[in-house]
Every structure is written in C-alpha cells, then in structure tokens.
Amino acid sequence: MSSLRWLLLKDLQILRRSKLLVALLVLYPIAIALLIGLALSRGPDKPKVAFLNQIPIGQSVTNVGGKDIDFARYADRFFDAVDPVRVRSRAEAIDKVKSGDALAALIIPADTVDRLNGGLGQARVEVIYNGDAVKQSYVRNTIDAELAKANGALSSTIRDVAVTDLKTLTDGGEITTPLGSQRLLGLRKARAALAQVLDTLPAGSPERAAIAAVDDFANQALIGLEFATPALNAVSKPIAVRATVLDGSRTPLDAFAVALAVAVSLLFIAVLLASGVLALEREEQAYGRLVRGLVSRSALLAEKILLAAVCSALVALVMLAGIGAFTGVDWGRFGQWVIAVFAGGLGCSALGVAIGALAREVRAASLLGLLLALPLAFLALVPSGAVAVGVYDVIRVVNAAFPFKPTLQALDAAVNGAHPSLLGPSLHLLALTVAFGALARLALRRF
Amino acid sequence: MTTDARGVTKRFGSRVALRDVSFSVAEGELLAIIGPNGAGKTTLLSILAGILRADAGQLSRPPREVGWVPQQPAVYGKLSVRENLRLFARLEKVADPDAVVARMLEQTGLGDRADDELGTLSGGNRQRVNIAVGLLADPPLLLLDEPSSSLDPRQRERLWEFVDGLARRAGTAVVFTTHNVAEAERWADRVLVLADGEVIFTGTPGELRAAEIEGGDATDFEGAFVRFLRERGH
Known part of the structure; x- marks a missing residue:
C-alpha cells in the first residue's frame, strides 16, 4: 500500500507541474459536455x-x-x-x-x-x-x-x-343566428305537445295517423341528435393522446442534459488521464524500473485507475455542484451523486488504462482515447427506432461493453431519480472495471 | 561476494536469444559485456535485473540485490532531482530515504541542482541521476546498459570516473554493456564477448588483444575485436 501512496503522490506532483495539460484535460471535456447539454436542453431561438x-x-x-x-x-x-x-x-x-x-x-x-x-x-x-x-x-x-x-x-x-345550439334544438330556448335571436320550442316539448293532441283524437281518426308520423319524426330526430354531441367532439379533436412510458428515462430533457454533460466530462477526463499516466511510465522508461520488484504490475494499474477515477469524479462533482447552484437539482441526493461519479470514474478509468497499455505511447493513447470516447458518447444517445433493429442490437451490445452508457444511467438515477436505479449501473460499472483492468494487465505483457 | 550466472538461456519464440551463458563477477570488479548488435547483451542484463525471466539457468543474486541502470534515463522529467531520488528511495524501502538522497546527491555532485526539474538538466546529468537511482539501495551489483551512449566525450569521462570510483572505493561489482570497445578496454577489468547469444570469450582486455595479435595492429583494440568476431564466424 505504501508503494501505491508514493506513486499517487508522484503522479499528482507531475500533474501539478503540467498546468496546461491539466487545464486542457478539464476544460476540453467540460466544453464538449456543455455544448451537448445545451444542444439537448434548449431548442433554437425563435425564428x-x-x-x-x-x-x-x-x-x-x-x-x-x-x-x-x-x-x-x-x-x-x-x-x-x-x-x-x-x-x-x-x-x-x-x-x-x-x-x-x-x-x-x-x-x-x-x-x-x-x-x-x-x-x-x-x-x-x-x-x-x-x-x-x-x-x-x-x-x-x-x-x-x-x-x-x-x-x-x-x-x-x-x-x-x-353543442349549445343542439341542446337548444332538443330542449328549447334562445338561439342566435345571423338573422337575430329567436326562441325555439325544442323537440322534447314539441313531442309532449303532440302527445297531448293525440290523446284527444279518437282511434282511427285520419288526423291521428298524420300527427303520429310527425311525432315519430321528432323522436328519430331526438335520437339522432343524441349522437351528434360526441360526434362533434370527435371532429374537433379526432385523436387524443394518452402517454405511457414503458421503458427508458422519464427524466425531463433539461435534467437529463445535466447528467449527460457530467457523464461526458467524466468519460473524457478518466480515459485521457488514465491512459496518459500509464503510457507516460513507459515513455519515461520508468516502467521497467518500477516492475522489477518495486511495485507489481497489478498494483501499478490499480494506482492509475484510482488516480484517474478520483480526479474525474472530483471534476464531475464540481460540475454537478456548479450546475446545481443555478438549476433545481436535488441536493438531498448528494450521497448518490458521489456513488455514481466514483463508479463511473472507476469504469472509465479502467477503460483508460486498457487503452494506455495497448497504445503504449502518450500521444497514441490520447488519440485512441478521443477516437473511442466520442462515438461511445453518441452511441449511448441513439434511441431505439432511430435505426434498424439489427443495428440497434449492435449498439446495445457496444453500450453494454463500454462504461459510458452505465455511467450516464448511474448519473441519471443519482441526479434525477430516473429508471434504472443506481444499483444496477453501479454493479455494471464495477464489472467493467474488473474486465478492462484484466485486459490492461494482459496488454502489459508486451508493454 | 562473487556474483554468478550459470547456464542462462532465453528464448523468444523459436529464436534463442541467450544460450547457456555462464560468468561471474567479483566484488569491486568492472566487467564489460561487448558484442555485435543483437548479440543478447541487453537481454542478459534484463535477466540479471529481474525484468525478464530466464528459461533456464541460475543466478546467485535476487533482483533486489541488483542495481539497474537502463540505457535511457528511467526517471521522471517533471520531478526534481531530489524528488526522483526520494521517490525511488521510498519505493526501494530504504531505512532513511532523506539521508540516502543526501548521500547520493553528494556522490553524484548534483547537490546544487537538487531542486531543478530533471527535464532541464543536460543528458550527462540525467544519466548521473539515472545511475544514482540504481545505487539508492546500495546494491552489491550494479548493471549499466550502454551508460555512455548518449554522452559527449567530456561527460563520458566524468561518468566512467564516477563508476570506477564506485567499484574501487565502495567495492560495488559493475557489469556494463557497451558498443565502444575502447571504453571497455580502458575501464573494464575483464570483458565478456557475446555473439548470437553465446559467450565466445571471457578474460581481460589484454587477453582479448593477445588472442588476435598475430597479423593485426597491436595498437588497435577495436580492429582486434572485429577480427576476433569475424574469425569465429560472427
């Protein structure tokens, strides 16, 4: 453990003296994250x-x-x-x-x-x-x-x-037309009046048959007009929407953009820092000296993952706190923020050391990190239905195999209380940390 | 105490990099390993340092008793001389890191540059720090892989005087590789000639010269060495 402490201290000293690099490492991801966040959270200006x-x-x-x-x-x-x-x-x-x-x-x-x-x-x-x-x-x-x-x-x-006029037509009352206001008897009252007349006429009377026919017409008109009101409602608004979300985020777009911006920053910082500090050991020729008994290869990887995870998580927390100062994020969930950013930091840093171990040079590692991080961020935002089913299945596999999507889910759950809950993505990230750590350990054989 | 290597063999796939290499180096002795490119010099040093594992053979010293100085300075350019030395002293778990760092600064003559970042030092001074790191744990055996290859003549002279002093005064056994056979002749007590992974000569520079003296120029050690290799088919 003491070896880890001295290596961490050494890396922090090197970072402290690489001010431009650290500034770029922090500002570049934040700039990208804010651009994506702004693009998602607010539409274009009014035309x-x-x-x-x-x-x-x-x-x-x-x-x-x-x-x-x-x-x-x-x-x-x-x-x-x-x-x-x-x-x-x-x-x-x-x-x-x-x-x-x-x-x-x-x-x-x-x-x-x-x-x-x-x-x-x-x-x-x-x-x-x-x-x-x-x-x-x-x-x-x-x-x-x-x-x-x-x-x-x-x-x-x-x-x-x-609808008001139809009611007047059936029940009687005042009606306004371009010709002026008029008082209508209404079909129901008309039928009542006809029934009184029919009662006074003898059976077999020829007038009775004629009045009965008028009564029948009034009855049919009443029945028909009973259907008219719902029909008018249907015509004015033929399709009503009842929205039900079965899966995916229920987070409002603004709140989701906060989680996305922080996740993008976390990914870039963790990947670039972890890959860079590991590749630097080789570029400085110090790797051979370190692993000949001073520190084990696994401990060296663990130190780089820890360093990048802590640094990226701290930047992510500062971002969340900064955004929280101006927006309505729930500070009561701060404990979950910490879990989410550290789990995300670990997963993304493990990916970073794997990249660093494979690339072996700082410049190649940085380029590979950038080339990988950008598509990962965009793939995580592709909604189902936007692409063919087969392509979407591939995207789901890629999203599951890399730490960005689970980091985004963990942050969305921690910051916005979105589904799925924090536990699933956190465990997913820990599994990816182990997997990418193992990949990096294998790659160190030819480091 | 003598350091021994017996029957060291190393293969990379089907290629044999070292074949049954045996030698010994005594306390306070300077042993130069010379040979053409690809002879296996760096591989042999890497095995002695514990960076590579031999496929066969035995070494009398574990890596922790060996100080290793790679060809390129294996130190951090963004740290100062003192910080580099202190870091490796702590990783070596020496009893009193600050005291050891102070001693090494004095030995290497870098006390006045102790707080300068390594990246600002000359190649010669960086190499001195590189050697100092290899000496932090006070090892009985010091391995130097082409230590003077990037230095100018004046820096080379200072470097070899320093290494010679280590062997003579502190009794450190020093094994170094070099392409500069004149350097080997001047500073080494013995030379080990390695070609295609095999030891083809072990002895003093004078013995190597004597082995090729007939028909050759008695004053040209490098020429004698080249003819020696050629006669043995290398």
Whole structure:
C-alpha cells in the first residue's frame, strides 16, 4: 500500500507541474459536455417572422353563435413561438424576407373575419418563405404547428357553440343566428305537445295517423341528435393522446442534459488521464524500473485507475455542484451523486488504462482515447427506432461493453431519480472495471 | 561476494536469444559485456535485473540485490532531482530515504541542482541521476546498459570516473554493456564477448588483444575485436 501512496503522490506532483495539460484535460471535456447539454436542453431561438395583420382595427372580434372570438388573442399565442417583425404592407413583408431580416412572413388578410363569420368558405392566411432548405423547414414547421394550434382552438370554440345550439334544438330556448335571436320550442316539448293532441283524437281518426308520423319524426330526430354531441367532439379533436412510458428515462430533457454533460466530462477526463499516466511510465522508461520488484504490475494499474477515477469524479462533482447552484437539482441526493461519479470514474478509468497499455505511447493513447470516447458518447444517445433493429442490437451490445452508457444511467438515477436505479449501473460499472483492468494487465505483457 | 550466472538461456519464440551463458563477477570488479548488435547483451542484463525471466539457468543474486541502470534515463522529467531520488528511495524501502538522497546527491555532485526539474538538466546529468537511482539501495551489483551512449566525450569521462570510483572505493561489482570497445578496454577489468547469444570469450582486455595479435595492429583494440568476431564466424 505504501508503494501505491508514493506513486499517487508522484503522479499528482507531475500533474501539478503540467498546468496546461491539466487545464486542457478539464476544460476540453467540460466544453464538449456543455455544448451537448445545451444542444439537448434548449431548442433554437425563435425564428423572426414578418407579421402583417390586415384585419381593420376594431374588427378582429367576430361572433359565432353568440360567442365572441378575438383574433388578436390567437395572434398573441402565435408570438410565443416566433419573434414577430411587424410590417405595414405585403410588399414590406416580402422585402423583409428577401433581405433576410425575417425567415418568413405571415399575412392575415382583411377578409379573414368576414369569411369565418359570413360562411364565405375557409379563412386563409398567407405564408411567404425564403432561406435555405433547413431554415425553411424549421420556420415552416414552427408556423404550421402554431396554425394547427390556432385551428384547434377555433374549432373548439365553434364546437362549443354548436353543442349549445343542439341542446337548444332538443330542449328549447334562445338561439342566435345571423338573422337575430329567436326562441325555439325544442323537440322534447314539441313531442309532449303532440302527445297531448293525440290523446284527444279518437282511434282511427285520419288526423291521428298524420300527427303520429310527425311525432315519430321528432323522436328519430331526438335520437339522432343524441349522437351528434360526441360526434362533434370527435371532429374537433379526432385523436387524443394518452402517454405511457414503458421503458427508458422519464427524466425531463433539461435534467437529463445535466447528467449527460457530467457523464461526458467524466468519460473524457478518466480515459485521457488514465491512459496518459500509464503510457507516460513507459515513455519515461520508468516502467521497467518500477516492475522489477518495486511495485507489481497489478498494483501499478490499480494506482492509475484510482488516480484517474478520483480526479474525474472530483471534476464531475464540481460540475454537478456548479450546475446545481443555478438549476433545481436535488441536493438531498448528494450521497448518490458521489456513488455514481466514483463508479463511473472507476469504469472509465479502467477503460483508460486498457487503452494506455495497448497504445503504449502518450500521444497514441490520447488519440485512441478521443477516437473511442466520442462515438461511445453518441452511441449511448441513439434511441431505439432511430435505426434498424439489427443495428440497434449492435449498439446495445457496444453500450453494454463500454462504461459510458452505465455511467450516464448511474448519473441519471443519482441526479434525477430516473429508471434504472443506481444499483444496477453501479454493479455494471464495477464489472467493467474488473474486465478492462484484466485486459490492461494482459496488454502489459508486451508493454 | 562473487556474483554468478550459470547456464542462462532465453528464448523468444523459436529464436534463442541467450544460450547457456555462464560468468561471474567479483566484488569491486568492472566487467564489460561487448558484442555485435543483437548479440543478447541487453537481454542478459534484463535477466540479471529481474525484468525478464530466464528459461533456464541460475543466478546467485535476487533482483533486489541488483542495481539497474537502463540505457535511457528511467526517471521522471517533471520531478526534481531530489524528488526522483526520494521517490525511488521510498519505493526501494530504504531505512532513511532523506539521508540516502543526501548521500547520493553528494556522490553524484548534483547537490546544487537538487531542486531543478530533471527535464532541464543536460543528458550527462540525467544519466548521473539515472545511475544514482540504481545505487539508492546500495546494491552489491550494479548493471549499466550502454551508460555512455548518449554522452559527449567530456561527460563520458566524468561518468566512467564516477563508476570506477564506485567499484574501487565502495567495492560495488559493475557489469556494463557497451558498443565502444575502447571504453571497455580502458575501464573494464575483464570483458565478456557475446555473439548470437553465446559467450565466445571471457578474460581481460589484454587477453582479448593477445588472442588476435598475430597479423593485426597491436595498437588497435577495436580492429582486434572485429577480427576476433569475424574469425569465429560472427
């Protein structure tokens, strides 16, 4: 044990004097981690859209079946998704799009309210696009999504009016039409009145048969209208969504991005540090001197794994604490954070010493570490269904054979309480630590 | 006490690197191992140092009693001279590391550079630290693998004076390999000629010269050595 202590002290002294290397080793992974985290946690900025409302001032409110619909309210909702650039004419809107000041223009024609109100057909809005395919696609999707929301809200309002009118038709009451308000008797009351008349007529009376036919029609109309209300609901929102997550993370994307950013940093620091300090022993020619009785090969590997695991875990904890100072992470789970970062640090460091033992030179080890770490991080994020089944099976095997995915799972469980729990990934990481440690020990035979 | 190697054999796959090598070196003696490239010199030293394991043969000293100085300085460039010496003294588990470090700094004449990072020292000074590390545990046998190969003439002279002093004053047995046969002639008490993994000569430099003196230049030891090898088919 004392040999391990002196070797650890020596490596820390060397690291302390390699300030640039340590700075790069810490800053590079953190920069990558933050970029990935930001890309995942927040979407792109709102697109700038030139907006022209040609509906005359004061005429944005229409009345459908006695219910006021204010188009200005729907426009405000639209501005939640886009950054509006208000213009005064269609030509100015086109200029804004052509000049690149706006990615698109949305024009609401002056007759929109009249078309909705007066039954002139569908109301139409005009959208003008510019830019490259990616920008067009992005802004088109945004506008389509917001228009779909507006259509949904409008159709809900119209449905409510229609349901109220149907109820008035069956039960009686006031109804408002473009011709004005009228009082309706209602089908139920009409049938009651017809029943009273039928009771007064003698059997076999010819009037009785005619009135019975009218009563029958009223009855069938009532039955038919009973189905109309659910049918209207179905038309206004044909498909409702009930979401159930069977497997995988239930973590919100922002919180998952925290775990991902920390896991990426941990992977890079542990792999690069462990591989580098082991390969350095050979480059400094000290390896032969050390293993001729001063320290065993296994103890040397254990020291490198421990050093890299502790250093990477400390950086990961500092990152978590830093992120926690600005976001709503649960500090009550700190004990689990420690377990997760150390388990992840051990697994990733064991991978690092295996790389260092195979590569034998610091530069080759660093290159190999980078070449391996980046794809591992990206493979861990490939969702099922995004690739063919066979390819996904291969990805699952790769993810299970390397320590990044279990590190990510352990951190997600520790930081966000996600499924699977911390125990499974931690045991997985310990098994990988043993496996990569054994691989490194084998590789030392030709070190 | 004499250090003995008896019947040392080493194979790398089907290739025999050392075949039945036997020799001995006495206390305070300087033994030079010379031979062409690939003769097995470094392999023999690595076996004596305990880095490689022999397939057959016996050694009278365990690796812990042997000080080993590899060809390239096996020390850490980012540590100071003192830190390097202290690290290896602690790993060697010497009784009083600080006292041993102070003694080695004095012996190597590096006391004034003790706190300098090794990477800032000249090749000669790095090699002195390399040798000092090999001597930390005060071993009765010191192995030097081509110790002067990267040094300039002045540094070589200082190095050999230091090594000679170790043998003469401290009684350390020194076994070294070299390609510089003039160096072997000048500093070694005996030479061991190794070719294709076999010992083809053991004796004093004078005896080696005498073995090839007929028809040759009596003043050219290197020429005598080359002819000696050629006559024996190497």
